[in-house]
Amino acid sequence: MAVDWSISFDEKIAPEGLPNAATIEAYSKFHKASIQNYREFWAGIASEIDWFRKWDKVLDDSNPPFYKWFAGGELNASYLCLDRHVKTSRKNKVAIIWEGEPMEDGKPKDVRKLTYNDLYREVNRVAYMLKNKYQIKSGDVIGIYLPMIPELPIFMLAAARLGATFCVVFSGFSADAISERMNDAEAKIVITADGAFRGGKTIDLKSIVDQALEKTKTIRNVVVVSRTHNSVKMVKGRDDNFEDLMKGIPANVQVEPERVKSESPLYVLYTSGTTGKPKGQVHDVGGYMTLLHATMKWVFDIHDHDVYWCMADIGWVTGHSYIVFGPLMEGATEVMYEGLPVFPEQNRWASIIERYGVSVFYTSPTAIRGWIKGGEQWVKMHDTTTVRLMHSVGEPINPEAFRWLFRHVGREMIPFGSTWWMTETGGIMISHLPGLMMVPMKAGTNGFPIPGIDADVVDDSGNSQKANERGYLVIRNPWPGMPLTIFKDPNRFAEVYFSKFPKIFYAGDYAVRDSDGYFWVLGRADEVIKVAGHRLGTYELESALMQHKAVAESAVVGVPDDLKGEVPVAFVILRQGNVASEALKNELKETVRKSVGPIASLKDVIFVSKLPKTRSAKIMRRVVKAVAIGKPPGDTTTLDDEASVDEVKNAYAQLSSEVGNPAQ
Numbered sequence: 001m002a003v004d005w006s007i008s009f010d011e012k013i014a015p016e017g018l019p020n021a022a023t024i025e026a027y028s029k030f031h032k033a034s035i036q037n038y039r040e041f042w043a044g045i046a047s048e049i050d051w052f053r054k055w056d057k058v059l060d061d062s063n064p065p066f067y068k069w070f071a072g073g074e075l076n077a078s079y080l081c082l083d084r085h086v087k088t089s090r091k092n093k094v095a096i097i098w099e100g101e102p103m104e105d106g107k108p109k110d111v112r113k114l115t116y117n118d119l120y121r122e123v124n125r126v127a128y129m130l131k132n133k134y135q136i137k138s139g140d141v142i143g144i145y146l147p148m149i150p151e152l153p154i155f156m157l158a159a160a161r162l163g164a165t166f167c168v169v170f171s172g173f174s175a176d177a178i179s180e181r182m183n184d185a186e187a188k189i190v191i192t193a194d195g196a197f198r199g200g201k202t203i204d205l206k207s208i209v210d211q212a213l214e215k216t217k218t219i220r221n222v223v224v225v226s227r228t229h230n231s232v233k234m235v236k237g238r239d240d241n242f243e244d245l246m247k248g249i250p251a252n253v254q255v256e257p258e259r260v261k262s263e264s265p266l267y268v269l270y271t272s273g274t275t276g277k278p279k280g281q282v283h284d285v286g287g288y289m290t291l292l293h294a295t296m297k298w299v300f301d302i303h304d305h306d307v308y309w310c311m312a313d314i315g316w317v318t319g320h321s322y323i324v325f326g327p328l329m330e331g332a333t334e335v336m337y338e339g340l341p342v343f344p345e346q347n348r349w350a351s352i353i354e355r356y357g358v359s360v361f362y363t364s365p366t367a368i369r370g371w372i373k374g375g376e377q378w379v380k381m382h383d384t385t386t387v388r389l390m391h392s393v394g395e396p397i398n399p400e401a402f403r404w405l406f407r408h409v410g411r412e413m414i415p416f417g418s419t420w421w422m423t424e425t426g427g428i429m430i431s432h433l434p435g436l437m438m439v440p441m442k443a444g445t446n447g448f449p450i451p452g453i454d455a456d457v458v459d460d461s462g463n464s465q466k467a468n469e470r471g472y473l474v475i476r477n478p479w480p481g482m483p484l485t486i487f488k489d490p491n492r493f494a495e496v497y498f499s500k501f502p503k504i505f506y507a508g509d510y511a512v513r514d515s516d517g518y519f520w521v522l523g524r525a526d527e528v529i530k531v532a533g534h535r536l537g538t539y540e541l542e543s544a545l546m547q548h549k550a551v552a553e554s555a556v557v558g559v560p561d562d563l564k565g566e567v568p569v570a571f572v573i574l575r576q577g578n579v580a581s582e583a584l585k586n587e588l589k590e591t592v593r594k595s596v597g598p599i600a601s602l603k604d605v606i607f608v609s610k611l612p613k614t615r616s617a618k619i620m621r622r623v624v625k626a627v628a629i630g631k632p633p634g635d636t637t638t639l640d641d642e643a644s645v646d647e648v649k650n651a652y653a654q655l656s657s658e659v660g661n662p663a664q
């Protein structure tokens with residue numbers, strides 16, 4: 001089935017000014033056809049991107065749940081993002097407008113504008129260097145621990161060019177988190193920087209990497225990019241300065257993009273799950289790029305005249321998909337900002353919109369809540385009327401946050417949605433689709449599953465849930481962009497995502513579909529928490545706590561927070577001989593920060609003598625959470641354990657009396 005991008009529906013019920021106003025019925029019909037024939041549907045989209053060799057089979061489903069999209073096809077992600085454009089009039093179009101965080105005389109001190117040709121040249125030079133200096137080739141894994149500077153996408157694209165796999169670790173993670181990921185991914189080399197600017201401070205990334213490498217087996221070399229120019233210790237024979245490495249490489253050197261198989265791994269990105277260590281999600285090339293192509297058009301309605309800005313960090317999936325591969329594949333001009341959106345003042349983000357005339361804006365609920373707190377006077381200082389379309393991502397958007405941005409930037413008339421997806425899905429799955437059609441918006445909803453995605457809300461037995469009833473979010477069909485596997489752990493992949501409901505992808509979120517068919521994702525159904533949009537597993541924080549010798553056992557739960565959405569609180573049982581104290585609390589908080597990173601700040605540590613457990617010795621997490629929030633665990637359907645209602649009640653009473661909870 002070919003896709004008609006100009007599709008529009010005749011009946012206009014959307015507010016004035018929205019593109020392609022449609023009816024929900026018309027969209028549902030179109031969507032239904034797309035999922036009934038999803039193979040052909042996605043093949044139609046895939047044929048819009050450039051292949052060196054066309055696929056033999058749209059979907060190889062001979063070994064579920066390990067699907068191969070566009071099997072037999074060959075392409076290269078770096079070719080799609082660069083070579084394609086430099087052959088056209090986009091050659092001298094600006095690809096990335098990069099703004100560094102530091103300011104001087106009221107202006108950003110460092111701004112770099114890279115055209116598609118600049119980016120093409122830099123990526124070729126870096127690929128040449130990686131290939132000749134470090135013999136990087138297809139199948140190798142390159143670790144990247146860089147701040148938000150242009151070298152980050154450049155190294156990702158260079159790796160992709162060589163057919164190598166890259167593994168980016170968010171620059172807010174600690175040494176332990178880096179070594180754990182680099183060891184699991186078996187990275188050969190790691191790319192870092194002398195430092196990063198964030199919130200007016202410099203963070204010494206290189207020494208964090210040095211610490212990590214004490215526990216890392218496979219890394220042979222470190223490349224250090226200069227950013228802050230503070231002095232760093234270089235280990236002879238192991239560490240090289242990036243600028244030195246690049247000195248002799250001519251500007252016009254060319255490295256042929258490797259013809260990689262559609263199903264070969266483009267990257268591994270670690271993400272937190274319910275139990276165990278972070279899971280390395282492996283994303284392919286063909287399916288992934290196809291999904292990004294479709295969503296850049298449907299969701300962001302991207303056009304050549306747009307200035308696109310996604311505020312995420314490239315260290316998370318949103319940046320991989322919607323700063324690096326999506327917008328560059330579409331030949332967009334995009335803003336990339338290094339630092340905090342509220343540094344040095346609350347208006348920084350709005351000043352960026354004004355300075356570059358941002359027209360498509362991708363932000364997050366946590367950021368918006370921060371701006372609300374700062375006050376609307378800051379956004380009013382700037383002309384943000386160039387923005388014609390906005391989306392949010394990372395966590396459910398509360399209606400107040402939605403309304404605030406809709407009013408102050410959206411002029412109460414432009415499309416504004418909340419895109420639901422996850423590291424695992426590779427790209428956006430549920431969204432408003434202003435590039436395709438627009439139905440009326442509702443404050444806080446995610447909208448509709450995108451074409452070709454059979455998302456559903458189901459009950460415990462996997463049957464579709466009734467309208468307005470809470471259930472589990474699932475995706476019923478394989479889709480391009482889904483992970484190939486969990487790196488080196490296929491059993492876990494099958495178990496985590498495809499065992500709760502056989503053959504159906506279990507996302508781990510609670511959701512509701514309302515009577516108009518709109519999806520509302522409510523939050524995680526498992527032990528994953530989103531702190532300021534950053535995904536953390538409570539298990540990781542518990543493991544970190546166990547590193548402290550005073551801790552016998554702990555349970556970490558997420559509690560609601562006005563600014564960050566959720567924050568972690570730890571319940572801790574001390575080993576005999578240790579006494580609870582304010583000082584010990586602070587020590588434990590520090591232990592977690594050190595082990596996981598600054599994003600893992602415990603809001604509180606509560607010392608208890610016992611944790612409520614089921615007969616099979618599982619911690620009754622819902623009870624712990626209920627106590628932390630100060631509300632009885634009323635809803636028994638959320639109890640994934642075998643405890644009876646009475647047991648839960650008793651456990652709640654006991655624990656809350658111990659912590660002195662007045663809400664008992």
Ligand code: 6R9
Pocket residue numbers: 271316317318392393394395396397418419420421422423424446507508509521522523524530533534535
């Ligand atoms: C892209 C990303 C995934 C989890 C996901 C869900 C939450 C993301 C959301 C949302 C409600 C939205 N989430 N976007 N919940 N509305 N628009 O965030 O990936 O870091 O892997 O997190 O984030 O709970 O399951 P990731």
